[in-house]
Every structure is written in structure tokens, then in C-alpha cells.
Amino acid sequence: MNANDSGPRVVVGVDGSPSSHAALRWAVRHAELIGGVVDAVGAWEPPSHFGWSAPVVDTAFDRELAERRFADELHTVLGEDQPVQVRRSLVMGDPSDVLLDASQGAEVLVVGTHGHGGFTRALLGSVSTRCAQHADCPVVIVRAQ
16 A cells, blocks of 8 residues: 555544444545545454464455455445545554554544543553554544444
């Protein structure tokens, strides 16, 4: 996802949550205003990453399932008519790392927030908090309506 002649890049994290849907809509509107493109980025991790594993883990199946869910989600939120170019990227890895890498050289990084309280955030970390602290570009954090 490198910058090209399409205009400024607006990178948005998509994870299936209502706040990421709101972030995706915000990113599209912003890209339309600045004459840019949207890089919709999803991250996926195989179940074995979380310590759960069936006797045989088929990462190709996991990836296919993740890709299908990602495409369905983008279609549900954006529909057929898109006022700007939306490029899609689904990357295996930690969501924070994937978004920080994708946002290199972007105009803005847009992420949703699940609105966890301070104690939960301190214990578990937060993708939106980590992105806000470490991104090389401005970060917009959008809450679900």
C-alpha cells in the first residue's frame, strides 16, 4: 500500500465492530473531501495464535474465512456505490502492528474504539490507543453511533 497518483491515502482499520463501520464511513467521507483514496485494512490471526488449536490447523481455510468476512463487511458498510477508490488489504498479524505499518506515509489513520474503560485498557491494551501513541500520521478515533 504505497502512495501513488491516486491522491492522499486515508488508512482505516476494519475489524467487524460497529465502531470500525463508523470509522470506515468517516474515512470514505474524508477521502472524498480531500480527493484521496481509502486503504481499508483488516488484520487476522489464526486461532493457534491465541493458544487454541485443533489437531490440524488449516491456515489456508482460516485465511479464506477471514477474507470472506472482510469482503462481506466492506460490502455491507459501503454498498455498491463508492464515491472514492477503496483499496482492500487483509494482513495476518497483530492489528496494531498491521495498522501502524499500513499508515506509513498516509494522510491520516482512522480507527474505531470499543470504548473500554481505563482499567481494561491498562490491562489489555487497545489498538486505538496504541495507534494514537505510535502512528507517524494524525489518528482519528471514531466511536460507533
